[in-house]
Amino acid sequence: MFVYNLFMINICSNDDIFKKLEILSDAAKYDVACTSSGVDRKGKGGMLGNSVASGICHTFSGDGRCISLLKILMTNHCIFDCKYCINRKNNDIHRACFTPREICELTVEFYKRNYIEGLFLSSGIINSPNFTMERICETLILLRSEYMFNGYVHVKAIPGASDELLLQAGSLADRMSVNIEFPSESSLKKYAPNKSFNLISDPMKKIKDSIEMNRLSTGKSIKLPRSNINKYLPGSIFNDVAQIEGDNILKSSLITKQADIRPFVPSGQSTQMIIGTGDDSDYTILMTAQNLYKSFDLKRVFYSAYIPINEDSSLPNPDTPVPLLREHRLYQADWLIRFYGFNAQELLSKDNPDFNTYMDPKCNWAVKHLEFFPVEVQTADMASLLRVPGIGPKAARRIVTSRRYSLLDFNSIAKMGVVLKRAQYFLTCNGKMMYKTLLDEKYITNRLIGLNGNENRQYSTEKQLSLFDDFGLK
Structure with missing residues (x-):
């Protein structure tokens, strides 16, 4: 097996590095999990670079993805045969x-050269998950x-890699x-026969537990189950010597002073779901995302509209439109769950499992729950206003x-940032609506869809959405 590894690396070593960059940066474009860093770290004397909490992804490409990270795969060789993946082992592509x-x-x-501010590193699985994760750890060291x-x-953490390798990578990323x-x-x-939920959820749980332990060790307040406190301490990042056993390349130890140990994954963990490949409804997707946030304390769940790149009887035809508008609605719904106090069960149900793609999820919820409206600006609490x-x-x-200081009218709340073209159907100021409005689901739905006509036309072409455009989220 090890001979096979050396062979695979040697056959690539003669490639021009810029050709490699072209191949492996292109192969990484289908992973959309790039966003703001969430980490604020100033430069240090004798060290290179920094990180900005307001967003390392300052610039976006035309398709909406970050371009300030060097986003590459370590390799596009892979022993897995995921049907949706361009790098599946049975595809005839340049490796x-x-x-x-x-x-x-x-x-x-x-x-x-000021092209980038950071690195996004993923990889296909070459030889074994442990071998691949070892190469990633060596890179980070x-x-x-x-x-x-x-x-x-x-x-990217490689599913199936050992706990020690995950801890080593997390101490440096x-x-x-x-x-x-x-x-x-x-x-x-059906689509990834070499993977299972346990294979994926196990490293997610280990990362979550290690983040909690790191917070505990630095004196930050956190509720941690007693059974988890000592679970991963042996050989972990909290020892003075971080070492990966059995790695011929990483025999030398990374020794640091306790005061200089880096926080474990300070920006947290994220995940991605592919949209439009299988038969899963928006309700199933949102319920899974909500459970992931609760169970693994994720920073983000990313939704990736499937681009038909492989031919397989179980996959959409190559000429199938990319479901970009559906992807966008899921991002909006995800935002409502994380910041507006909504639950997935409120937005959708088993009887109504998919969003009306012509209307944003918040409007979709409001027209189906007119019993809560209109809301009075002068008396409504924060939760009702949101x-x-x-x-x-x-x-x-x-x-x-x-x-608290004056009576508000529609002009004043418009100056505060309220989008009246949507809010007017659901608000009163001092007991009066902006215009005489029929509180009827069909009537308001038709008016709102008419407002979003330009938006719907915009998404009729294959264009990756920016995660930060509003498009009616408020």
């Missing part, structure tokens, strides 16, 4: 792989200790992610603060 040092050189040289790179690093791929076990078995389409958290706070 390549980077050495750890090549990745470090590229990262630092790109950083010095070189990058942090020899090249002194202090910028943002996001790495800012964010880790394990892609769950599908919201149901049946879809995962349920009104067109009112976001900032506008709601401004309303609650301003109404």
Whole structure:
């Protein structure tokens, strides 16, 4: 097996590094899990780079993805045969792989030229999950200790890799992610026969527990089950010596002073689900996402509209439109769950399992629950205001603060950021609506869909959405 590894690396070593970069950066574009870093770390003397909490992804490409991270695969060789993946082992594509040092050189040289501010590193699985994860760990050790790179690093955890390797990677990376791929076990078995929910959820749980232990060790308040406190301490990042046993390349120990130990995955973990491949409904997807947030304390669940790239009888035809609008609605619903106090069960149900793609999820919920409306601006609490389409958290706070001192009208709340073209159907100011409105689901739905006509036309073409455009989220 080890001879096979050396052979695979050698056949790639003659490729020009820029050809490798072209192949492996293109192969990484189907993973959408790039977003703000969530980490604020200033530069240090003798070290290279920094990380900005407001968002390392300052710039976006035309398809909406971050371009300030060097986003590559270590290799597009893979022993798995996931039907949806361009890098599946049975695909006839040009293969390549980077050495750890090549990745470090590229990262630092790109950083010095101000092309990037960090690294997003994923990989196909070459030979075994442990072998692949060892190469990722070697890259991170070189990058942090020899090249002194202090910028943002996001790495993919390889399902099936050992606990020690996950802990080693997490002690050097800012964010880790394990892609769950599908919201149901049946879809995962159908499209990724080499994977299982247990194979994916186990590393997610280990990362979560290690983040909690790190917070506990630094004196931060956290509710941690007693049974988990000592679970992963032997050989973990909390020892003075971080070492991966059995790795011929990583025999030298990474020794640090206790005061200098990096926080474990300070930007948390994330995951990704593919949209439009299987038969899973929006309700199933949202319920899974909600459970992931609760169970694994995820920072983000990303939704990736499936682009038909492989021919398989179980997959959509190559000429099937990419479900970008559906992807966008799921992002909006995800935002409502995380920041607006909604539950997945409120937005959708088994009887009504999919969103009306012509209307944003908040409006979709409001027209089906007209018994809660209209809401009176002068007396409604924060939770009720946040349920009104067109009112976001900032506008709601401004309303609650301003109404203590004066009576509000529609002009004043519009200046506070309320989007009246949506909110007017669900609000009253001092007992009066902006216009005479029939509180009828069909009537308001038709009016709102008419408002969103330009939006719907915009998404009729194959264009990746920006995660930060509003498009009626408020």
